[in-house]
Amino acid sequence: xxxxxxxxxxxxxxxxxxxxxxxxxxxxxxxxxxxxxxxxxxxxxxxxxxxxxxxxxxxxxxxxxxxxxxxxxxxxxxxxxxxxxxxxxxxxxxxxxxxxxxxxxxxxxxxxxxxxxxxxxxxxxxxxxxxxxxxxxxxxxxxxxxxxxxxxxxxxxxxxxxxxxxxxxxxxxxxxxxxxxxxxxxxxxxxxxxxxxxxxxxxxxxxxxxxxxxxxxxxxxxxxxxxxxxxxxxxxxxxxxxxxxxxxxxxxxxxxxxxxxxxxxxxxxxxxxxxxxxxxxxxxxxxxxxxxxxxxxxxxxxxxxxxxxxxxxxxxxxxxxxxxxxxxxxxxxxxxxxxxxxxxxxxxxxxxxxxxxx
Amino acid sequence: xxxxxxxxxxxxxxxxxxxxxxxxxxxxxxxxxxxxxxxxxxxxxxxxxxxxxxxxxxxxxxxxxxxxxxxxxxxxxxxxxxxxxxxxxxxxxxxxxxxxxxxxxxxxxxxxxxxxxxxxxxxxxxxxxxxxxxxxxxxxxxxxxxxxxxxxxxxxxxxxxxxxxxxxxxxxxxxxxxxxxxxxxxxxxxxxxxxxxxxxxxxxxxxxxxxxxxxxxxxxxxxxxxxxxxxxxxxxxxxxxxxxxxxxxxxxxxxxxxxxxxxxxxxxxxxxxxxxxxxxxxxxxxx
Numbered sequence: 001x002x003x004x005x006x007x008x009x010x011x012x013x014x015x016x017x018x019x020x021x022x023x024x025x026x027x028x029x030x031x032x033x034x035x036x037x038x039x040x041x042x043x044x045x046x047x048x049x050x051x052x053x054x055x056x057x058x059x060x061x062x063x064x065x066x067x068x069x070x071x072x073x074x075x076x077x078x079x080x081x082x083x084x085x086x087x088x089x090x091x092x093x094x095x096x097x098x099x100x101x102x103x104x105x106x107x108x109x110x111x112x113x114x115x116x117x118x119x120x121x122x123x124x125x126x127x128x129x130x131x132x133x134x135x136x137x138x139x140x141x142x143x144x145x146x147x148x149x150x151x152x153x154x155x156x157x158x159x160x161x162x163x164x165x166x167x168x169x170x171x172x173x174x175x176x177x178x179x180x181x182x183x184x185x186x187x188x189x190x191x192x193x194x195x196x197x198x199x200x201x202x203x204x205x206x207x208x209x210x211x212x213x214x215x216x217x218x219x220x221x222x223x224x225x226x227x228x229x230x231x232x233x234x235x236x237x238x239x240x241x242x243x244x245x246x247x248x249x250x251x252x253x254x255x256x257x258x259x260x261x262x263x264x265x266x267x268x269x270x271x272x273x274x275x276x277x278x279x280x281x282x283x284x285x286x287x288x289x290x291x292x293x294x295x296x297x298x299x300x301x302x303x304x305x306x307x308x309x310x311x312x313x314x315x316x317x318x319x320x321x322x323x324x325x326x327x328x329x330x331x332x333x334x335x336x337x338x339x340x341x342x343x344x345x346x347x348x349x350x351x352x353x354x355x356x357x358x
Numbered sequence: 359x360x361x362x363x364x365x366x367x368x369x370x371x372x373x374x375x376x377x378x379x380x381x382x383x384x385x386x387x388x389x390x391x392x393x394x395x396x397x398x399x400x401x402x403x404x405x406x407x408x409x410x411x412x413x414x415x416x417x418x419x420x421x422x423x424x425x426x427x428x429x430x431x432x433x434x435x436x437x438x439x440x441x442x443x444x445x446x447x448x449x450x451x452x453x454x455x456x457x458x459x460x461x462x463x464x465x466x467x468x469x470x471x472x473x474x475x476x477x478x479x480x481x482x483x484x485x486x487x488x489x490x491x492x493x494x495x496x497x498x499x500x501x502x503x504x505x506x507x508x509x510x511x512x513x514x515x516x517x518x519x520x521x522x523x524x525x526x527x528x529x530x531x532x533x534x535x536x537x538x539x540x541x542x543x544x545x546x547x548x549x550x551x552x553x554x555x556x557x558x559x560x561x562x563x564x565x566x567x568x569x570x571x572x573x574x575x576x577x578x579x580x581x582x583x584x585x586x587x588x589x590x591x592x593x594x595x596x597x598x599x600x601x602x603x604x605x606x607x608x609x610x611x612x613x614x615x616x617x618x619x620x621x622x623x624x625x626x627x628x629x630x631x632x633x634x635x636x637x638x639x640x641x642x643x644x645x
Contacts, residue, residue, distance in 0.1 A: 056542075056546065077545070078545045079546065083546065085546050087539040087543060089537060091539050094562075095561045105547040109548050152543075
């Protein structure tokens, strides 16, 4: 187990990258503490799998270094990095039994038979597959196959990190839940550094202590699930996390106020910098209804179970609000109130308001 | 109560009729000949299983059968491993893939009797390029028209040249269907190249390999055209395989009864060995 440090990492799949657009990964600089559970979250093609393959050693980065506990491993092949990886589609060795599958990584490293047996039994018990140890792995259901793939990753007790590349993609929804909680439980038991790549915010937010949000090869924000939700550093994070995502409304910034469709909105604090495109960012959860406020026209109300999502128009701008009760009728006029401490201005996408000292 | 709809049988009828005309009816005439003696004029005399007994007891049939098994055994022994090795060493992607595939497919596109003629001319001593090279440049005494060993080697090499590609292409198809994640996982699991072959590539090739072995068995066991054109079964009877012998009896000597009996025995052996192969190779999947 190790602390993982990525320093000035850049990668391009082209032999001679010219501009920043040729890079699949642009300047990554992060440190992950030993034994943490991390998620790499981003849409398809944002570079998260590239980053994962660089950490596991399947790819060598164009620039920068990877350090495991301050030891440089940038040029080492995967088997010498002592890491484990679970792939999107379950990889199992068809001709072997479940037990032999689990023992395979240990056997290849010349571990003695007694230790192999002890580790395999331990892992099988953790994964609830003890009764399958002697069955052929090829006949298993996809979720059990994926469990075995995970087991092969966890069976070595000296791994630096275990990496998961969208491991629940092929799993049925009702089993996803089970496997996800199993994974969380495993992390607490084995204490290995775990890195989980996904484009599913629920998976990322439930699994990880800290989530790294990526977009177009860049890290946009690193934070706990709560931080990502409460104070997105970039409109992309605001939009990508949360359902529905954050409202991003064109506005003018004036000190600690924003001018949105001619209405003044109190912000969380004063605005920095100037120039560029300014947007007002507020989550639908923090848009309320009242007797006074910004007049809006309700266009649609969707009942999504736990709460209602109200779509409304202010001037020419559409926005959404979430409410649990006091649902307005579609077509009616309402007054919206924005929570000041959750209203922020973003300049060219990046956060531009300062939190007021409390 | 389970109700069964029998209408489906009507859909099978056309196929049944077709199979009857192209397989069952011709086959029945062979069965007809195999139990009777005829001297022409459509006069038949009942012979019972006499021809079968005569064929099975004859030294000539046993020798041809022995040669046939030896030939097929050598063909499988060489072509299957060689095909796997070539398939493994072919590139998975890039410019050379289509080049390799076309080169591999070429021998199979040549008509069988042309293959026989090519190799005949190629290997004739004095005239043929290979024959001249072996005899006059390397000084090896080689003459496939005179020496049984030379003839055997030539027939085997010709078949390897002609049909290894089939095994290669089938195995290659199996190999390219393996997702990259398997190789990556194996790397991370610390598997040796042999383990990768044994636990990933071979199991994934198994289905196509079963087909390859079956096809190569049937084709090499029934082979006729190429060795007939190349050696005509000689020198002496040394390369007279079952099918060549069968044609000699049926069309050379016009012994229709024994030839029909021999055909049926030949067919039964092919069927039996194919069944045994198939059962053995798919046994593991059944559980």
